[in-house]
Amino acid sequence: MKRHAKIDGPQTDRRLDGMAQGVLGQPLDRPDGPLKVTGRATYAAEVRLDRMVHGVLVRAPRVGTLNGFDTERVRGMAGVLAVLTEGLPRNSAQGAIAKSPPGNEGKAQYVGQPVALVVAETLEQATHAAWTLEVGIMPSIPVINPHAAPTEFPEKKQRDLGDLEAAMAEAAATLDETYHTPTLSSAPMEPHASIAEWDGERLTLHGAYQMLKFNRKQLAEALGIDPSAVRVLAPYVGGGFGSKLGISAEAVGAALAARMLGRPVSVVMHRRQVFEMTTRRSQTQQRIRLAADVDGHLLGIGHDALVSNLPGETFSEPVQQGTDFNYAAPNRKVVHEVARLNLIACGSVRAPGEAVGVTMFEVAMDEMAHRLNLDPVEFRLRNIPDHDPLDGKPFSSNMLAQALTEGAQRFGWRHQPPRSRREGEWWIGTGMSAAVRVNMLTESEARVTLTPEGRAKVETDMTDIGTGTYAILTQIAAEMLGLPVAQVETVLGDTDLPPASGSGGSFGAASSGSSVYLACLEIRSQIAARLGIAEEDLTLKDGHAIHANRTIPLSQILDAPITTEGHVEPGDSGKIARNATYGAHFAEVAVNDVTGETRVRRMLGTYACGRVLNVKTATSQCHGGLIWGIGMALTEELIHDPRDGHAVNRDLAEFHIPVNRDVPDLEVYLLPERDDWANPIQSKGIGELSICGAGASVINAIHAACGVRIRDLPATPDKVLAGLMQIES
Amino acid sequence: MNITLRVNGESHDLDLDPRVSLLDALRHHLHLTGTKKGCDHGQCGACTVLLNGRRINACLTLACMHDGDDITTIEGIGADGLTPLQQAFIEHDGFQCGYCTPGQICSAVGMAEELRQGWPSHVTDDLTADPELTRDEIAERMSGNLCRCSCYPGIVNAIRQSLGEQA
Known part of the structure; x- marks a missing residue:
């Protein structure tokens, strides 16, 4: 039996609050923990197959028309089995689309583009041969500078409400500043990897991917076969952060080579290839305009963004996604411009849009608070809208005020003028920012089986990329079916199982969680029917049904396992009400007056994400967002050579993600909330909210500490030092 | 090249291409995939193993340089039940995706020994x-x-x- 729900409005019954097991939301240890701490969790490249050989991808060294490869010489090298120069995609597929990624049409459109795959008996042979292969290219002049590039203005991303120019002209206080964020990279710890094996016409791909039902279709189209002939397995994925949403060259290459050779082929990207051949977060230029009256009420908001992508890619970093609804103002203008560049493809990186859009907007809000001589917390509190400022829709829930107030209180927030505190050669200051992130529900299915012995199994092609899916789906099923968590097994990452939302856009937990909830609701209904009672009157706990003072073990109710499926689909709910998550960030930094170095001394985040499914894994995700904020604010920048666009610092030695010592004590507080509009489990995304604006709290703290305002990220010592010298001269 | 690696107490005779890194010898030839490859350049630490008790990046050394050496990988830690360190990683959610975790744990084991021997670090105030x-x-x-x-x-x-707890 299948239980289906289309979410057209608020889900007010809040059934999960009435369950008896008491495990949902609890800080359950991850069920996958023992495998991960002993090295027994097997990631994509770790499947052991007979006769398996290794492929290594080859990059385009310059931009131009592909003009032949010296394949004959390389084919003669020891161990080399094949040199593939056809069929590889130009760049990774985007997330949540069923289409194959684009082909290269005989061109290298950016330096680092995958153009060939060399397969050999061993990794060492394949690596040597791949390095040897010469790529013939008739060079053309690449377009690198977004300001000198052809641009497009996607119609759906422009906004114009009221008259911003008039508001700017008449306002008591205004701000008109331009901000820049650099190219950023997901840089998951597990490089992109695929092992392909064919059984006749059927392909099995062991891949490191986030959204398997789409990956299967993308791969099938790239290979010209039916999706039903493709099985994708990804039980453990070593991080994704958007870079593993869509299939990349290593999956297509492994599948093509394995079909040609009749042997399993493993292709693992080298770390430097991960930076070039998967997707990046676009660099952005953001002009932000604010107009306010003397009391600090916003009259106008303008947010113009220039982003980039390769020609033909539909994705463009949705910088202003949060600007649509963050603060009230009658006059609003958004201009979204996309430059077509010969650089690494852009795609979703953790919280596409708000991660950089909210961050720079929240720096602008801090600047405006100073111009108004207002406490920045108070300035934000004065501008929280009571409905969607763009179209008047109600909010499904808006917890921004609570997040700001609770955060300020827990942090011990005290607004001080810049350069008020010094310890030795260090300036000390605190900064804050708001967090907003859109919330979504996407279609998801799951199967749940309950046995008379009181054991349950959850099955779905959902992935756990570190997000805690194994834990939370186990907890939802245990709560609904009244079982200790040890009695529930969750099986993920296999396209033979019911298709799930996949991991991305912070919708995974709520979407796949809702499908598990629905499947369990159906099981509860069947148990209730056997007892002759209404499902609402049934209590399940510790493997027993409890009703009218009777406690009956499941074994007396069921004579065979019950298997059900749950299927959730988004409906009108997201169209009627503005669904979003809210939070606030607070940071204390020390800025060295001599070197310009910034050290974060402590950080606190308060977040509202609806029902918390596991407070431990949710908190860990928030730590992740805060730390990504530290990286974005202080160190992360993928640098493109202005001559040919190649990513200069494409490895983990030179692209500086935060290390352990860069991270101070972090405090996270999750506000109690139920969002009935969101889905039947009243839960929303948390993995991305905590990066949306986190970096701004650090940038604003730098200003509070030493008076230097950084508008171009990251705030490296050279920029801070230049600001310090300007102040002191 | 013929070498003998002693891994987690067990001797393995291997005939390896001299280009094979210690990391690839573990992963591809001994099928001990608990040791992870994150960068292959000594930049990320995911491949940390213990070489004669000291932590090293297995990607930065060739297998043929370690004939007769004693290597401990994650598979050799807690093989008979989780160690308190592994248990603490689970309890404190010291991982999410888990890919860097074996390296973190091997590194922590090596670090504990360095601390015990009194090695100072960049943040140690009193070097004596x-x-x-x-x-x-x-x-x-x-x-x-x-x-x-x-x-x-x-x-x-x-x-x-x-x-x-150990102290």
């Missing part, structure tokens, strides 16, 4: 006294092991708890 098990000492000494999920708070707490 025994370093204390502070938050900063752990964070500094574990900074060669990257975690993009950013589980550093959990990692520090897990190490602090398990080493604190």
Whole structure:
């Protein structure tokens, strides 16, 4: 039996609050923990197959028309089995689309583009041969500078409400500043990897991917076969952060080579290839305009963004996604411009849009608070809208005020003028920012089986990329079916199982969680029917049904396992009400007056994400967002050579993600909330909210500490030092 | 080249291409895939193993340089039941995706021994006294092991708890 729900409005019954097991939301240890701490969790490249050989991808060294490869010489090298120069995609597929990624049409459109795959008996042979292969290219002049590039203005991303120019002209206080964020990279710890094996016409791909039902279709189209002939397995994925949403060259290459050779082929990207051949977060230029009256009420908001992508890619970093609804103002203008560049493809990186859009907007809000001589917390509190400022829709829930107030209180927030505190050669200051992130529900299915012995199994092609899916789906099923968590097994990452939302856009937990909830609701209904009672009157706990003072073990109710499926689909709910998550960030930094170095001394985040499914894994995700904020604010920048666009610092030695010592004590507080509009489990995304604006709290703290305002990220010592010298001269 | 590697107490005779790194020997030839490859350049620490008791990046050394050496990988830690350190990693959620975790744990084991022997670090104030098990000492000494999920708070707490209990 299948239980289906289309979410057209608020889900007010809040059934999960009435369950008896008491495990949902609890800080359950991850069920996958023992495998991960002993090295027994097997990631994509770790499947052991007979006769398996290794492929290594080859990059385009310059931009131009592909003009032949010296394949004959390389084919003669020891161990080399094949040199593939056809069929590889130009760049990774985007997330949540069923289409194959684009082909290269005989061109290298950016330096680092995958153009060939060399397969050999061993990794060492394949690596040597791949390095040897010469790529013939008739060079053309690449377009690198977004300001000198052809641009497009996607119609759906422009906004114009009221008259911003008039508001700017008449306002008591205004701000008109331009901000820049650099190219950023997901840089998951597990490089992109695929092992392909064919059984006749059927392909099995062991891949490191986030959204398997789409990956299967993308791969099938790239290979010209039916999706039903493709099985994708990804039980453990070593991080994704958007870079593993869509299939990349290593999956297509492994599948093509394995079909040609009749042997399993493993292709693992080298770390430097991960930076070039998967997707990046676009660099952005953001002009932000604010107009306010003397009391600090916003009259106008303008947010113009220039982003980039390769020609033909539909994705463009949705910088202003949060600007649509963050603060009230009658006059609003958004201009979204996309430059077509010969650089690494852009795609979703953790919280596409708000991660950089909210961050720079929240720096602008801090600047405006100073111009108004207002406490920045108070300035934000004065501008929280009571409905969607763009179209008047109600909010499904808006917890921004609570997040700001609770955060300020827990942090011990005290607004001080810049350069008020010094310890030795260090300036000390605190900064804050708001967090907003859109919330979504996407279609998801799951199967749940309950046995008379009181054991349950959850099955779905959902992935756990570190997000805690194994834990939370186990907890939802245990709560609904009244079982200790040890009695529930969750099986993920296999396209033979019911298709799930996949991991991305912070919708995974709520979407796949809702499908598990629905499947369990159906099981509860069947148990209730056997007892002759209404499902609402049934209590399940510790493997027993409890009703009218009777406690009956499941074994007396069921004579065979019950298997059900749950299927959730988004409906009108997201169209009627503005669904979003809210939070606030607070940071204390020390800025060295001599070197310009910034050290974060402590950080606190308060977040509202609806029902918390596991407070431990949710908190860990928030730590992740805060730390990504530290990286974005202080160190992360993928640098493109202005001559040919190649990513200069494409490895983990030179692209500086935060290390352990860069991270101070972090405090996270999750506000109690139920969002009935969101889905039947009243839960929303948390993995991305905590990066949306986190970096701004650090940038604003730098200003509070030493008076230097950084508008171009990251705030490296050279920029801070230049600001310090300007102040002191 | 013919070499003998002693891995987790067991001897393995291998005939390897001299280009095979110690990491690839473990992963591809001994099928010990608990040791991870994150960068293959000594930049991320995911491949940390213990070589004769000291932590090293297995990607930065060739297997043929280690004939007769004693290597401990994650598979050799807690093979007969989780160690307190591994248990603490689970309890403090010192990982999310888990890919850097074997390296973090091997690194922590090596670091504990360095601390015990009194090695100072960049944050040690008194170079002649025994370093204390502070938050900063752990964070500094574990900074060669990257975690993009950013589980550093959990990692520090897990190490602090398990080493604190031993002390």
